[in-house]
Amino acid sequence: MSDKTGTAQIGVVGMAVMGSNLARNFASKGFKTAIFNRSYSKTEAVLAAHPEAEFVASDNVADFVDSLEKPRRIVMMVKAGSGTDAAMDSLIPYLEAGDIVIDGGNSFFQDTRRREKKMADLGFNFIGCGISGGEEGALLGPSMMPGGPKDSYAHVGPILEKVSAQFNGEPCCTWIGTDGAGHFVKMVHNGIEYADMQFIGEAYELLKGVGVSASEAADIFAEWNTGDLDSYLIEITSEVLRQVDAETGKPLVDIIVDAAGMKGTGTWTVQESMNLGVPTSTIAESVYARATSSSPELREHAQAALAGPNPAGGIKVDKAAFVKQIAEALWCAKVVAYAQGLDLIRVAGGEYGWDINVADCAKIWRAGCIIRAKLLDRISNEYAANNLVTLLEAPSIASELGRCQESWRTVIVEAVKAGVPVPGFASALAYYDMVRAPRTNAALTQGLRDFFGSHTYRRVDRAGTFHTLWSGDRSEVVGEDTH
Numbered sequence: 363m364s365d366k367t368g369t370a371q372i373g374v375v376g377m378a379v380m381g382s383n384l385a386r387n388f389a390s391k392g393f394k395t396a397i398f399n400r401s402y403s404k405t406e407a408v409l410a411a412h413p414e415a416e417f418v419a420s421d422n423v424a425d426f427v428d429s430l431e432k433p434r435r436i437v438m439m440v441k442a443g444s445g446t447d448a449a450m451d452s453l454i455p456y457l458e459a460g461d462i463v464i465d466g467g468n469s470f471f472q473d474t475r476r477r478e479k480k481m482a483d484l485g486f487n488f489i490g491c492g493i494s495g496g497e498e499g500a501l502l503g504p505s506m507m508p509g510g511p512k513d514s515y516a517h518v519g520p521i522l523e524k525v526s527a528q529f530n531g532e533p534c535c536t537w538i539g540t541d542g543a544g545h546f547v548k549m550v551h552n553g554i555e556y557a558d559m560q561f562i563g564e565a566y567e568l569l570k571g572v573g574v575s576a577s578e579a580a581d582i583f584a585e586w587n588t589g590d591l592d593s594y595l596i597e598i599t600s601e602v603l604r605q606v607d608a609e610t611g612k613p614l615v616d617i618i619v620d621a622a623g624m625k626g627t628g629t630w631t632v633q634e635s636m637n638l639g640v641p642t643s644t645i646a647e648s649v650y651a652r653a654t655s656s657s658p659e660l661r662e663h664a665q666a667a668l669a670g671p672n673p674a675g676g677i678k679v680d681k682a683a684f685v686k687q688i689a690e691a692l693w694c695a696k697v698v699a700y701a702q703g704l705d706l707i708r709v710a711g712g713e714y715g716w717d718i719n720v721a722d723c724a725k726i727w728r729a730g731c732i733i734r735a736k737l738l739d740r741i742s743n744e745y746a747a748n749n750l751v752t753l754l755e756a757p758s759i760a761s762e763l764g765r766c767q768e769s770w771r772t773v774i775v776e777a778v779k780a781g782v783p784v785p786g787f788a789s790a791l792a793y794y795d796m797v798r799a800p801r802t803n804a805a806l807t808q809g810l811r812d813f814f815g816s817h818t819y820r821r822v823d824r825a826g827t828f829h830t831l832w833s834g835d836r837s838e839v840v841g842e843d844t845h
Contacts, residue, residue, distance in 0.1 A: 368429035370396035370418045372521055373436045375426075375449055377404040381439030382412075383500035384466065384493075387525045389415035398426040427456040434461040435518050437491075442467045450477060450488075459485040462514050466493045470630060471542035471549060478510060478541040487514035490541070492548020494731035495527065503527035505731035506535035507551070507723075509544025509716070527730025529739075534726040539716030546634075546710055547723055550703045553631030553645040555595075555733050557699035560648035560786040562599050565692045568773065571677035571782050572684055576613035580604040586689055591696075593735030622652040631706070640709050642702040644695065647789040670781040677780045684776070687769035691787055693737075694763055694770045698790035700724075700741060701753035708751075721745035754797065763794065817844045 373396035374385040381399075385408070388395040394416050399405045402421040409419055420426035427434060434457065440449045446465055453463060463481060465474065465488070474490030481488035488510055495504030506526045508515060515537040526535035538544045562583075569579045580603035587596045605614040628649045635642040654660070677684065704720050711718035724742035727733055744756035753759055770791055777784040796802060811817040818827045818841035829841030 368396070368418070368431055370394045370429045371431060371435070372396070372518075373398065373426060373430050373434070374439060375399070375436060375453070376439035377408050378439070379497050380466075380493075380500050381437075382408045383497055384437065384439060384504075384525075385417065386412055386415055387501050387503070388521070389417060391524050393521060393525075394418065396420065396426055396429045398423065423452050424456050427453065432458065432461070433487075433517055434458070435464070435521065436462070437464045437466050439466050442469045443473075446473070447477070450481075454481075454484065454486070457484075457486050460487065462487040462489060462518055464489040464491050464508070464510075464518065465545075466491050468492075468548070468552075468625065468627060469545050470626075471546040474509070474542040474545045482511075487511050489514060489518065490543075490545040491522070492544050492551065494548060494551055494727075494733075496732065499527065499730050503534070503730050505551075505726050505729065505734070507538050507544040507547045507726065508535070509538040509540065509542060509546070511540065512537060526726075527734075529725075529729040532725065534728060534730045536719075536722050536726055538723070539711065539714075539718050541716075542714070543711070543716040543718060546714075546716075547707055547718070549627050549630050549634070550707050551727065551731060551733060552627035553642065553649075553706075554699050554703040556628035556631075556648040556652070557645045557703075557786060558593075558595050558696060558733055560651050561692050561695045561699070561790075562595060564777075564782075564784045564786050565688050566599070566603070567782050568677065568688050568777060568784070569685065571777075571780055572679060572681045573676065574681075574685075576603045576615055582685060586692075589689075590693055590736065591689060593737070594732060595735075621656045621658070623656070624649070624652050628652070631703070634710070635702075635706050638706065638709050638713060640702075640706045641793065642706055643793050644699050644702055644786060644790045647785040648699075651783075651785055671779065674781070677776050677782070679776055684773075687773050690766040690769035691773040694766050694794070695787050695790035696735075696737065697753065697759060697763060698793055700737070702793070704741075704745075705752055720750075752797070754794070767794075816841070818842065 371393045372388055374381050375398050377397060377399035385395050385397050396418040397405055398420050405419050409417060418429045420429055436453060438446060438449045440446055446467055446469055450463060463486060469490060478488040489508050490510060492507035493504050503526055506522050508522060519537065523533035523535045526533045538547050566579055569582060580600045583596055583600040603615055607614045607617045610617060632642060632646045632649050707718055707723055708720050721742050724738050724745060728738045740758060741753060744759060748756060750756055774784060774788050774791060808819045812819050812829060813832045816829055818829045820827055827841050827843040828838050830836055830838050
């Protein structure tokens with residue numbers, strides 16, 4: 363490596379759509395940007411398509427690294443997994459102490475923790491930065507969730523904050539915590555996204571159940587987007603439902619195969635919630651719903667064998683009133699998904715030593731990201747003003763849930779009667795009812811566990827751990843805690 367110091371303020375590795383759009387974003391905000399792709403033809407294509415951008419292009423890693431001012435700031439926008447490791451390893455021989463490598467892909471947070479340690483041992487800084495907003499967000503301003511050494515954020519934060527989305531003059535970017543915190547928060551963001559889309563899908567199926575056409579549903583979602591349900595996903599739902607297939611003249615939504623794909627982040631969210639013992643049942647149901655949709659053999663055989671409500675014929679209710687109730691049920695379920703996701707973030711922050719500010723997470727989701735919504739401003743304010751264990755206890759949230767719960771329950775009852783599957787709505791309500799219940803069925807569960815496995819139990823009236831001699835005289839003895 364030469365001794366010269368380059369002039370580019372930040373570099374981007376990976377010139378696919380996300381990487382090239384982010385590079386264009388940096389350049390448009392006044393940052394001289396170095397770009398590199400393993401295949402130089404992609405770099406050339408970006409240069410040809412965007413002559414207005416102040417790019418410094420290189421056809422090899424050494425020159426790319428040399429083109430950057432020190433400490434070097436390099437953003438990798440490459441495929442998660444082995445692709446990220448390969449890109450990082452290709453940079454290492456050319457880096458110097460203090461240089462900062464940022465992974466902007468959808469990496470699993472444990473991989474980020476491993477990479478951060480590896481780079482730290484070599485004298486380099488590594489930041490795992492969750493980025494949400496899709497192709498448009500990368501270009502115009504995404505929500506950014508960086509995690510890593512806090513002192514390194516001083517060198518990259520001002521740049522990331524300037525290119526991120528802005529909400530009321532505040533950047534949708536902040537330091538999240540050490541090592542894998544940023545990618546963990548992005549993972550949970552995506553888990554909430556799974557749930558949000560599941561609720562929207564269920565709402566649409568319920569609208570169809572009362573005879574609403576795709577174009578009419580588009581109008582309803584557009585109307586909902588002017589009120590408490592105002593959000594990016596509600597907005598684009600209206601656009602998708604309004605789209606007509608050019609070949610058939612039918613609504614495009616009726617032509618799309620009803621099998622939803624997954625990239626892994628929703629599954630990771632559920633797995634990690636199980637590892638930490640944090641219930642995210644509503645997010646889990648959304649993951650399982652996608653899995654069910656993509657199980658053609660299961661569905662084919664079940665459709666041939668299973669009966670439904672008799673007689674069939676849709677949902678028999680007052681249409682206008684039911685549409686309003688669906689909107690309220692959708693809002694309630696949405697709140698539960700946010701509550702579960704943010705609770706997972708709170709617990710993980712303590713478990714992994716990240717000290718995450720949950721209010722800040724909600725703040726940086728207010729614009730730029732896929733789950734951006736009017737509700738998030740209220741959520742961030744509630745977390746900032748109150749020491750919340752759960753979002754559901756926030757004063758303005760709890761009162762609104764109480765007001766809307768009858769609609770929520772009515773919608774689920776009518777769906778069950780008509781045979782319309784609403785696992786998202788139903789699991790969200792079950793969670794709501796379970797956490798507010800003074801006692802749950804777990805007492806009987808623990809009694810059963812003690813009966814067949816001597817797992818012991820605790821009593822409500824005195825301290826200690828106990829066991830009943832079920833196969834003996836059924837007297838109670840002090841037991842060793844095996845919970």
